[in-house]
Amino acid sequence: MKSYVVGVGMTRFEKPETRDWRYWDMAKEAGTKALEDAGIAYDQVEQVPVGHCFQPSTAGQRAVYELGLTGVPVYNVNNNCATGATALMMARQFVEGGLNDCVLALGFEQMTRGALGGGSGGGDLSASPVARHYGVMAARHGFEATPPTAQIFGNAAREHMERYGTTEAQLAAVGAKNHRHSAANPYAQFQDEYTVDEVLAARTVHRPLTKLQCSPTSDGAAAAVVVSERFVRRHGLAGRAVEIAAQAMATDTGESFASGSCIDVVGQPMSREAARRVYEDSGLGIEDVDVIELHDCFSVNELLTYEALGMCAAGESGKLVESGATTYGGRWVVNPSGGLISKGHPLGATGLAQVTELVGQLRGEAGARQAPDARVGLAHNIGLGGAAVVTLLRR
Template identity: 65%
Template sequence: MSSKVYVIGVGMTKFEKPGRREGWDYPDMAREAGTAALHDAGIAYDTVQEVYAGYVYGDSTSGQRAVYELGLTGVPVVNVNNNCSTGSTALWLAARAVRGAADCVLAIGFEKMAPGSLSETYADRALPLGRHIRELERLRGPGRPMAPWMFAEAGREHMERYGTTAEQFARIAVKNHRHSVNNPYAQFQREFSLDEVLASPGIVAPLTRLQCSPTSDGSAAAVLASESFVDRHGLAGRAVEIVGQAMVTDFEDTFDGTAAALVGAHMSRAAARAVYEQAGLGPQDLSVIELHDCFATNELLTYEALGLCGEGEGGKLVDAGDTTYGGRWVVNPSGGLISKGHPLGATGLAQCAELTWQLRGTAGARQVPAAAEHTGVALAHNIGLGGAAVVTAYRPADR
């Protein structure tokens, strides 16, 4: 049994507006990302012993159909669906496999999405988020569309409790769009001013369109390996160790009477604390963070859940510039979900790819200098409502 797990190869496609690449189906996406990850690791697909394939929208063996583009070797392929945290859940399962009996495992996520806001797929059965929605309606009154409404209400609650402003939320979107200019994989690569973000069409106050993640097509993948595999193949100079990882689901206090809890704040906090304890690290040790900014309001809530600041102090981090280049941390150098895009099954693995490049010092114009230094540590945060939160800490193997 391996006590250590390493990321030895990553790959991803450019995230695209749904349908923009004509004829680009999910097997094509998975082939592109998976091939890139295998090439990055310097291995062939027949070296992989298990595969965890994540997607939210698709039929039951879409994972097999996708990875058959890489080869037909008879290895176990496990289909994974955990809402927006699907990619990180596939990564979590792959890491557990390496800590068990496997030496080399592939985690891959992909999504082919319909344009527009997410909607209910099955009208003839219980809605998975039904309990969360009913509770939020009781607390805050009804609203739609569902996802932006839920996160907007959590933001409005924060404004009422702590004096956070609509402009502070908008500045998060300004930051992430600015970061994405240097990311060739991002769906959007355009900088927007604060006035442009605030003036973009309103979705659910305080959120405007440019503060919301888009629907996206795309794929991302990571190859994970044991310590003995890394040693045998001389990969320590490129490998990135997973030094802490936790997945949690909803607790009783998800329904504690706050909108923040209903959109995952307590799950995120619990997962982060578990990872800090495992890794012997704290927020002060982090250099770079990729977190789940499905909406600008959630990025600010997550600052607090990850312990970057005290409760109610997220707006102060924004005003101080502490979450961008030159600040205490760089959060979402990729552009985050807001600007990089959000193909649900791929998002968590795209975070892994970005942080691997950052820690290797190969992120190009978006490189965070401190991440490539000897003390560089990275953190990823990915959530799915209904619910699951996955937090992962990374550090290069040779440090």
């Protein structure tokens, strides 16, 4: 069975503690927008997977109750930074498995200011679910007094530079591109443009990554209505429907740890595997894709993902972004929303915000951000620890 996204919605992503709202307020805003975009009422929704990482265990129910008290099943989903795409995947499986005709996928996060920690309470990194990942890093690079996530991705960047000759300017070009794209996005946390030199001159978080190459902590929510082909026909939604042509999740395998490389341990192998499955299942390849929203939690991860998705050969990603192939006028438009670096990164919402952007692009509704003649879109959402979800959308 096929599945379709017929409604999307999101809040503006905000710096934590700057707006007087709670997570259920942002969830209500995003969920209401998605339902209105689809032209349906909440009582038509049969199940609701809800993604969040830092809220209490049944925060999904508390949030969804703002949309209606219909008694439908609500599932609380947590898959680190891949949480939003995981909620979408559950919704798709419910529909394609024939269990439901209409499912709402919702994701939100209310965060605190400052860099993310190592993933465990009380600062005990040894108890973290990603302790094994950080152990690989520490064995090769040591462990410094900088934010752990910036540290492990920064060390991946150093390895890429040493192995392939990637330059700091090429890394900074990712940040400059995505900040430039976000200037046209009213939902983005940041809307300022920077040159490559300004990105390089920003405060260093963990060498070679500067602040303008790192995603911020953010508050926000996003939602998508996923329905069956039968529901589309019954409700006359063909004009709003975007097909989920294929979707796959991969988690860490032995390859992630065997090399002792931060490039592998931050997820390039599982991103490559998820992409391979999606291309195989859909019969489409990266050459068919027009617009991409990928997980640029740090600038280096955008470069690593170019390679994982097959956009270029290993080691060629720095040259690819430098060439202009991943912006307007190039081969693909990558992160037209501004990506995580500039749009923001409320963990539970990120994957669904990517889909919100792509649905707008494929419908031709993205305004100043519109990628020309966009027919196929790809979303890539990754969480350290780990999970990589790749979703292929087709109009």
